[in-house]
Amino acid sequence: MPLSLLALPASAVPAQAQAQAQAARQLPGGKVNFVVAVGHMTATSRANRVRLGTYSFDAASGTVAARIHRWDHTEPRARVGTGTVPDDSCSTTSPSTSATLVRTCEIQTAGGFAAExxxxxxxxxxxxxxxxxxxxxxxxxxLWDTTPLSTEKWAVETTSTLARLSFVYATDATTGYGYGSNAPLTTRQAMTAVRDHPAPLHLQGQTWAHDQVTTAGGLFQHRSFQTCVRTTWCLTHLQPTSTRACQATGGCPNHGGGTPANVTSIQYYLQSLSPQDRRDTLWHWCTCLALEQGRTCYTGNSHVKPILQIIDDAGTFRGWVGVEASFYPFADADPRSHDMLGVFRLTDWT
Incomplete structure (x- = not known):
């Protein structure tokens, strides 16, 4: 589509004095604020990138403003600690493989996500x-005001309280997800409300790893997470066994045999990063990888997944859009081949 299509005539831009109903018709799905995850992932490329942030639309001027966290394959960022260690109501200091709680470890997130x-x-x-x-x-x-100019195209669907953006095309991306409402971007739900959300959250996305792009799907077991009594801004979950996920990579040659079963468990941590915005973070890793290191907490190539809450007009939590930005932390002849990048949604409306 020619870029001239987006050179809107002045007559097409809603005047400031128009009625609110008319202005709403000029907004995507009638909604102002969106959380959006976008990525460019090509199987054999080492120049992939993912972006996570917010779009805010102004019907009066026909403009959109974006606030984005970005991670580039060519500029890897180290994981950082969030400063949160789950308390003993939802984690354990015991390294025993028979433990039923996750291990007491400082939660990690992607570099840069803890900042603005x-x-x-x-x-x-x-x-x-x-x-x-x-x-x-x-x-x-x-049409973004970038050099060179970049363009995005999304199909818009809407309900009375929530709009959804389905990725169609972009000059600098291959996939993406977006959800919007008229709730302020400062509106979010506490981890207790996330844990109690009654509807299933469906996973859909794409992941880049080892020169392959694969599709992700399934249900996210948010109701299986443990509510922390004192560190109330985080949730934890020990997935008891996941032989396929934890043995398939060959990273646990000494502890991946599944005896006892919890050797192949997965440690999950979910945390709010700020009470003033939509940022949460998901961190997970296979227990056997920590055993291979002889450590309680895994310090290697764990999964760090920044996520933003989807909130509808009523202020109700509806899931997340997110990215994975897990960069390989060790020296290697080809470290970027071990990175894990992804774009996904976890939501009750897919």
Whole structure:
């Protein structure tokens, strides 16, 4: 599509004095604030990248503002500690493989995610009706004020309280997910509400690892997480056995045989990073990897997954959009081949 399509005439831009209902019709799905995860992943490339952040739309000016955290394959960032160690109500200091709680470890996240986003952008947007995958759809075009100019195209679906962006095309991305509402981006739900969310959360996404891009799917067992009594901003979960996930990589030659069964367990940690915004983080790793190191807590290539809460107009938690930005921490002839990057959603509306 020619970029001239996005050069909106002044008459097409809603005037500031127009009624609120008219302004809403000029917003994607009638919603102002979106959480968005976007990535560019090519199987054999070592120049992949993922982005996670917020888009805020202004119907009066026809503009959109972005606040983005970005991770690039070519500029790996080390994991960082969040400063949170789950208390003894939801974790254990015992290294025993018969333990039923996760280990008492400082939760890790991707480098830079504990700070404010540094990739700030602006652009213009247009809504129009097009045919997408054989169906008539509302389509959102965004032209970002970048050098060179970059373009995104999303199909828009909406309910009364939530809008969804389905990725169609971008000049610098291959996949993405977005959800928006009229709730302020300062609105979020506590971990207790996340734990008690009654609807199933479905996983959908793409992951890059070892020069392959694969599709992720399944159910996220958020109701299996343990609520921490004192560190109330985090949840933990010990998945008892996961032989396929923890043995498939060959990373546990001495402790991956599944005897006892908890050797192949997975340690899951879920934490809110701020009470003032949508940032949460998910951290997980196979127990046998820590055993291979002779440590209580794994210090190797664990999975760090920054996530942003999806909140609808009523302020209800509806899941997350997220990325994985797990960069290999050890010296190696080809360390970038061991990185793990991903873009995904965990939500009750897929």
């Amino acid at each position: 986003p540094t990739d700030l952008g602006s652009g213009r947007y247009q809504l129009q009706t097009e045919t997408v995958d054989g169906r008539t759809a509302s389509v959102l075009w965004i």
